[in-house]
Structure formats: structure tokens, C-alpha cells
Amino acid sequence: MTTRFIAAITVSILGLLPVAPARAAELKVGVHDAITGSMGQSGVAMDQGLRVAVEMFNRKHREHRAVLISINDESDPAKAVAAVEKLVGQGIQLVGGGFGSNIIGPASEAAHKAGVPYLTGGSLGAGLSRRGYKDFFRVISDDAYSRAIAGVLGDIGVKSVSILHVNNDPCTVVADGVERLLSARQVKVTKHAFESKTPDFKPIVNRVKLQDRPEAIVLLAYEPDYIGIMSAVRLLKPQVKAVVAAWSVATAKMAKEKPDLFAGVMGTTGFPFPVQFSDAEATEAASYYRQAFNKEPDHTVFVGYMLGTVMFDVLRRAADAGKLNDRAYILEQVRKTRLATMYGQVQFNAAGDNDAWSLMVGQHQNGAIPIVWPAKGATGKLKLPAVPY
Amino acid sequence: MAELIFQSVFSGLLTGAYYGLIALGMALVFSTTRVVNLAHGELVLLAAYVSYQAETTLGLGPLLAIPLAGAVVVVAAIATMQLVALKSRDREVASLLITFGIGIILTNGMVLVWSADFRSTQARWYIEPAPLKALPAMNGEVLFFAITGVLVVVLWWWLNRTWYGRALRAVASNRVSAGLLGIRPRRTELLAFVVAALLATIAGGALYATRAIEPPMGGPLTTKAFVVTVLAGVGSMPFLLAAALLIGVVEALTAALLSPALQDVATMVVFLLVLFALPTGLSGLAGRKVVS
Numbered sequence: 064m065t066t067r068f069i070a071a072i073t074v075s076i077l078g079l080l081p082v083a084p085a086r087a088a089e090l091k092v093g094v095h096d097a098i099t100g101s102m103g104q105s106g107v108a109m110d111q112g113l114r115v116a117v118e119m120f121n122r123k124h125r126e127h128r129a130v131l132i133s134i135n136d137e138s139d140p141a142k143a144v145a146a147v148e149k150l151v152g153q154g155i156q157l158v159g160g161g162f163g164s165n166i167i168g169p170a171s172e173a174a175h176k177a178g179v180p181y182l183t184g185g186s187l188g189a190g191l192s193r194r195g196y197k198d199f200f201r202v203i204s205d206d207a208y209s210r211a212i213a214g215v216l217g218d219i220g221v222k223s224v225s226i227l228h229v230n231n232d233p234c235t236v237v238a239d240g241v242e243r244l245l246s247a248r249q250v251k252v253t254k255h256a257f258e259s260k261t262p263d264f265k266p267i268v269n270r271v272k273l274q275d276r277p278e279a280i281v282l283l284a285y286e287p288d289y290i291g292i293m294s295a296v297r298l299l300k301p302q303v304k305a306v307v308a309a310w311s312v313a314t315a316k317m318a319k320e321k322p323d324l325f326a327g328v329m330g331t332t333g334f335p336f337p338v339q340f341s342d343a344e345a346t347e348a349a350s351y352y353r354q355a356f357n358k359e360p361d362h363t364v365f366v367g368y369m370l371g372t373v374m375f376d377v378l379r380r381a382a383d384a385g386k387l388n389d390r391a392y393i394l395e396q397v398r399k400t401r402l403a404t405m406y407g408q409v410q411f412n413a414a415g416d417n418d419a420w421s422l423m424v425g426q427h428q429n430g431a432i433p434i435v436w437p438a439k440g441a442t443g444k445l446k447l448p449a450v451p452y
Numbered sequence: 453m454a455e456l457i458f459q460s461v462f463s464g465l466l467t468g469a470y471y472g473l474i475a476l477g478m479a480l481v482f483s484t485t486r487v488v489n490l491a492h493g494e495l496v497l498l499a500a501y502v503s504y505q506a507e508t509t510l511g512l513g514p515l516l517a518i519p520l521a522g523a524v525v526v527v528a529a530i531a532t533m534q535l536v537a538l539k540s541r542d543r544e545v546a547s548l549l550i551t552f553g554i555g556i557i558l559t560n561g562m563v564l565v566w567s568a569d570f571r572s573t574q575a576r577w578y579i580e581p582a583p584l585k586a587l588p589a590m591n592g593e594v595l596f597f598a599i600t601g602v603l604v605v606v607l608w609w610w611l612n613r614t615w616y617g618r619a620l621r622a623v624a625s626n627r628v629s630a631g632l633l634g635i636r637p638r639r640t641e642l643l644a645f646v647v648a649a650l651l652a653t654i655a656g657g658a659l660y661a662t663r664a665i666e667p668p669m670g671g672p673l674t675t676k677a678f679v680v681t682v683l684a685g686v687g688s689m690p691f692l693l694a695a696a697l698l699i700g701v702v703e704a705l706t707a708a709l710l711s712p713a714l715q716d717v718a719t720m721v722v723f724l725l726v727l728f729a730l731p732t733g734l735s736g737l738a739g740r741k742v743v744s
Binding site: 098099100101103104106107138227230255256257258260261262263265266267269270273274286287290291294297298299316320321323324 | 455456459460463464466467470560563567568569570572574576579581588589590662663664665666667668669672700703704705707708709711712713715716
């Protein structure tokens with residue numbers, strides 16, 4: 064009798080308790096990042112962006128806990144493969160990261176063999192998407208860069224363009240895209256491929272100046288190359304209307320450290336400098352980044368943020384459905400992604416590329432970088448000639 | 453076309469002199485000690501990073517930072533020498549592994565201290581156009597070209613006209629015989645490392661003054677210095693400079709007339725052609741095998 068009474072009381076008390084929330088799930092994303100090695104600079108920025116995504120996710124979604132497991136691949140394809148295998152071995156159901164197609168290619172192949180979806184923001188190599196892997200996704204798109212560069216040059220009305228690009232897959236793909244889009248507008252395009260970190264750019268720029276005589280120059284390279292090329296451009300002063308670069312030029316770092324060298328030069332970007340965000344999430348993320356890393360966020364940081372946001376959102380949906388360990392379900396959720404991040408829309412096409420992503424063009428003007436293209440998102444007026452002399 | 457060729461040759465000579473400055477240190481160490489210092493490029497880069505640090509914290513430009521950078525690089529070079537000296541047997545092969553490892557440690561150390569971000573001088577004067585009308589060059593390039601010229605003359609004089617210089621050449625010729633003549637080979641080898649470190653420091657200053665630097669740059673600098681050294685033939689300073697200038701001009705003309713992407717290929721073609729015709733390198737033209 065006493066036992067029954069105690070049991071009845073216990074059941075009654077439990078019944079009166081408020082319904083406890085579903086148990087918080089730990090959402091583990093595994094990434095390999097090029098923290099050191101030849102891609103170290105971009106890899107660190109990407110990794111920092113992913114860490115901002117973790118922080119922002121955990122602030123927003125109290126019911127789950129985002130966890131980032133990051134392994135330094137040292138910009139080495141073999142170590143990237145080993146990192147992916149280790150992450151998969153730890154039971155991680157969603158992997159990615161990386162910087163550079165030569166690293167992401169074999170790493171994503173290892174993930175494919177293991178049957179784990181792989182997402183990246185560090186490759187513009189279209190060849191990776193053409194492999195036919197149904198579990199490989201890129202949150203960025205080479206077309207976004209090509210469209211922005213060709214768009215601003217088309218609107219300026221140039222008739223001839225010289226493209227100086229690094230002879231690797233991402234830069235060549237974007238160069239080909241710019242050429243295709245500009246040729247369709249009857250613009251004469253001449254391309255010059257070069258090795259990254261060429262010690263002297265004067266002969267190349269001189270060739271453009273004396274033989275090509277273009278109305279605009281397009282640069283598709285990396286920071287040290289940009290500095291070398293712009294030093295040569297400022298020295299030789301080719302008579303062009305504009306110099307436009309892809310990534311890593313319209314950045315806070317360049318505006319602060321090289322305002323003279325890049326004065327007037329345009330570059331693709333997702334936001335102006337000083338950073339002006341319209342939505343609260345972006346403002347909060349940028350604020351957290353400054354606090355955590357003591358510098359201004361840049362394009363690569365935000366791509367990392369976008370990648371992390373997508374990956375954790377996919378796992379959140381899987382956790383809510385109680386299928387956090389169901390790889391097929393997770394893959395399906397990646398494909399179904401329709402996410403408006405602060406750095407653009409993410410929606411994958413059949414090849415796993417994010418066609419919905421777009422970029423704007425900013426111009427270095429007196430230490431600031433207002434958006435000058437497209438007109439819809441412009442925060443400043445395009446000034447011509449867009450050259451530092 | 454003539455203007456393009458003329459200006460490209462001039463650019464190539466400036467770049468070649470810079471290659472020569474890097475290779476000079478590597479060749480000096482190899483001639484004297486039979487050590488192939490695969491960390492030499494990292495020492496050049498270390499000097500560049502110390503210059504960066506001196507600029508940001510003390511406000512010193514790349515030229516004024518040379519004494520400070522020199523002190524750091526000399527210490528690193530002496531440490532390298534001491535580590536290599538621990539292995540007395542199979543020195544040439546062992547030195548490859550040891551210095552390769554030191555290069556990796558230095559690269560990762562630079563990442564830890566200065567991060568993977570690229571750095572470049574804030575001193576505008578170095579990248580401003582030099583007052584040479586038909587010859588496009590930056591002030592920094594012309595300055596360090598001139599410094600390289602002076603250094604070559606001073607080094608040649610030192611090697612040929614001073615006791616220590618002659619001691620160094622003696623050890624390079626025959627280590628055992630030099631010891632019998634009262635020269636301390638170990639001390640002389642250390643001296644070679646110190647002189648090479650000072651040359652690397654000047655090269656690092658030139659690097660920081662005219663280009664953007666980042667930690668992975670050390671390896672390619674070593675490779676370039678190695679190619680120049682082998683192309684010249686071991687032990688010949690004038691031919692070393694000739695080889696460096698040749699590579700600089702070939703690279704510039706390839707970029708200007710063929711394709712910038714073929715610069716390295718063109719260099720290797722010239723390299724192989726020269727070695728095919730002259731197996732001992734350019735120095736085979738004179739049949740000389742001593743540091744002079």
C-alpha cells in the first residue's frame with residue numbers, strides 16, 4: 064500500500080513538472096584548414112570565419128551546441144586526406160573546409176569514398192564539380208566573380224581588356240569566365256597567365272602596356288602578386304581606364320596598409336569598407352570577429368562564416384528530425400539548403416555549386432572602399448580612371 | 453618591340469643581381485664546408501621579417517633595419533652550423549636533411565611569430581619610381597642593386613686580399629692541408645656561415661623593401677639560389693654572378709616575349725643546356741675551381 068502510494072505521488076509530481084526541452088544535441092562539424100603552409104593566410108581567415116559561425120550559431124540556437132573540430136592540413140593534399148579520414152573515423156557526419164583546389168580535390172574524394180558529404184568555400188576549381196560527386200558542395204561560385212568583373216567593365220564601356228591571372232585552376236576558371244562574358248559584349252580580351260609569386264612583374268605589365276594597349280586590366284591572383292603587379296603598374300603607368308581585381312583587393316587590410324598603391328583600383332567584395340551592415344546578424348558577427356581576432360573581417364572570413372553557417376544549419380535540421388547519424392538524410396538536407404546568409408544566398412544546383420551567390424564591386428577611394436557596382440547596392444560613385452596615377 | 457626588350461633586359465639584370473646576392477651566401481658556405489644549406493632561403497626571409505618587425509616597432513626602414521636583422525640571422529646561421537657540425541660523417545648528405553629540417557622549423561616559427569599574413573614595407577620611398585628616365589625601376593631595386601655591386605667588390609677583395617679570406621679559400625681547396633698550415637677549419641667554416649648570413653641579411657632587406665613577404669617564400673628562394681649555384685659551377689664568384697644575371701634576363705625576356713607562365717620552364721631549359729655543354733657549369737669556361 065505504502066509502495067503504491069509513493070509511486071502514485073511520484074507519478075503525480077512528475078506529471079506536474081513542466082515538459083523538459085528536447086535534449087540538446089551536439090552538432091559536430093569537421094574541417095581541415097590550411098592554417099600553415101602556402102595557403103596559410105587564406106586558410107587562417109577561413110578557419111576564423113568558421114569559428115565566428117560556431118559562436119553565432121550557439122548564440123542563436125540555445126537548444127543545440129555547435130562544435131567545430133578543425134585539423135591543420137598544412138596546405139598539403141596528403142595531410143588533408145588524412146585529416147578527412149581522421150574526422151570520418153571520429154564519427155563526424157559532415158566534413159569540409161580546405162583552401163585551394165589541389166587540396167580540396169583529394170580531401171573531398173576521401174570524404175566521397177567514406178560516404179560523408181563535403182562542403183567547401185575554398186575552391187573555385189570548376190573541375191571539382193564536374194567529377195559528378197553527389198556529395199560535394201561549394202558555397203561559392205566562380206561565376207559570381209566573373210559576372211561582377213565583366214559587369215562593371217561592361218558598364219564602363221571598355222573595348223579591350225588584358226587579364227593577368229595566376230596559372231592555377233581557380234584563377235584560370237574565373238579568367239575564362241570573364242573572357243566569355245566580355246567577348247559576348249564584343250570586348251577584345253587578351254590573357255596572360257603567370258606563376259604566383261613571380262619575383263618581377265615589370266616585364267609582364269610592360270608587355271600589356273606596349274603590345275596589348277588595353278582599356279582595362281583585370282587581375283586574378285593573390286595578395287603578394289597584387290602588390291607586385293600594382294607596384295609595376297604604378298611604375299609603368301599603362302594608359303587604362305580601370306584596374307579590376309577579384310578577391311583580396313577590396314579589403315580592409317589593403318585599404319589600411321596600401322591606400323596609395325591601390326587608390327582607385329576596384330575589387331569584388333560583399334560589403335563596403337568601413338563595414339556597413341544592414342542586418343543585425345552581420346553586425347554582431349563582425350563585432351565578435353573584431354573582439355576575438357583584433358582585426359577587420361574580410362571576404363575570406365565571411366566565406367568561412369557562410370560555410371560554417373550552412374553546415375551547422377544542415378546538422379540542426381537533422382538533429383531536429385532525430386537523424387543526426389543518418390548520412391543519407393544529412394546529404395538530402397544539404398541539397399535542400401535554401402539559406403539567406405549575411406554573405407549571400409546559398410542554394411546548390413545539381414552539380415553542387417551555389418549559383419545563387421553573387422558579388423559586388425568596391426573601389427578604393429581615399430582609404431575607404433564604397434560599393435560602386437551594381438547600381439542597386441552602390442554606396443558610392445564609381446570614379447574614373449580607376450587607377451592609382 | 454625594341455623598347456620592350458631593352459626594358460625587360462634591364463629588369464632582368466635587377467632581378468638577377470638579387471638572385472646573385474642570395475646565391476652568393478649559399479655558394480660560399482658550400483665551397484668552404486661542403487654543406488648545402490637548404491635553409492638559406494629561410495634565413496633570407498628571416499632577415500626580411502626582422503626588418504618588418506623593426507619597421508613596425510622601431511620605425512626603422514628596410515635599410516636601417518639591416519644591423520638588427522643581421523644580428524638575428526647570424527645567430528640563426530651559427531646555430532645551423534653547430535647543428536650540422538654534430539654530424540661529422542657523410543656530411544654532405546646529412547647536411548641536406550639537417551638544413552631542410554631547420555628550414556621547416558624556421559618557416560613554422562615565422563608563421564607562429566608573424567602569422568601567415570603577407571607583409572610589405574610601409575616606407576613609400578622604396579617603391580617609388582627611381583629617377584632613371586628610360587629605365588623603369590623602383591628606388592629600392594636600384595638601391596639594393598648598387599649595394600650588391602659594392603658587396604661583390606668588397607667580398608672579392610676580402611677573399612683575395614685578407615688573411616681570413618685566404619684562409620677560407622684554403623679550407624675550400626683542401627680542409628686537411630689548411631689545418632696543417634695553421635688554419636682552424638672549424639673556425640673558418642663558422643666564418644663562412646657568418647659571412648653568408650650577412651649576405652642573406654642584405655638580400656632579406658632587398659626582399660622586404662621591394663616585394664611582399666610571407667612565410668612559404670623561403671623554399672623557392674633556396675631553390676633559386678641552388679639553381680644559380682649549380683649553373684655557375686661551384687667556387688667561382690664572377691661566374692656565379694653571371695649565372696644569376698643570365699637567369700634574371702631569361703626570366704624577364706620570357707615574360708615579355710613568350711609567356712609569363714613559362715619563366716621557370718625557360719630557366720630550366722637554359723640550365724639544362726648549359727650543363728649539357730658545360731658539365732661543371734659556367735665556370736667550366738675558364739676551368740677554375742676555387743673561390744676567387
